[in-house]
Amino acid sequence: EAGVVQSPRYKIIEKKQPVAFWCNPISGHNTLYWYLQNLGQGPELLIRYENEEAVDDSQLPKDRFSAERLKGVDSTLKIQPAELGDSAVYLCASSLDGPVSYNEQFFGPGTRLTVL
């Protein structure tokens, strides 16, 4: 069974440019997460989806970040415009419904973004 798929794996852009990341979760996983991981830090949740509904986006910087999960499967995370401080790894994870104590979160390999 395929795991969580993310693309691209690496992205280098100049500041003020837009960028988008794509995630395909594990089949049957209704819950999808986007995490941000800065260098030397642990992942931090940006947004969580239950099917196509964003149920926790409190940590998403809404002035420049947006996300969508139109059909409750694939998801796209966008930054426009990108800033130097956005350089980080963007991780996507998915799980079955319910609390994490019962349903493991499976992570994709991440997209490493470098903003020049």
Next chain:
Amino acid sequence: DQQVKQNSPSLSVQEGRISILNCDYTNSMFDYFLWYKKYPAEGPTFLISISSIKDKNEDGRFTVFLNKSAKHLSLHIVPSQPGDSAVYFCAAPHRTDKLIFGTGTRLQVFP
């Protein structure tokens, strides 16, 4: 406010010896804890967990200990193997679903 803390950024252990990775937390509402392992260029993968109703959980070479009064948990790996070299994250779910991660400890197991 760092609710989950891993104060040792790195640890170096000889193959065959015990590796002990530590984690402290500040939120007394946390009742479940997880350890994730991360290799370079890969996403974190779940390793082992423990509920607050237990003080120990063992899975093969990996054992997690929980000391609730001290708000401290530790991951023991014995015997350590070179393939265990990775970054280890301690995490706790906030309000059942949002994982709060520590900053990670990089373990290096040398021959």
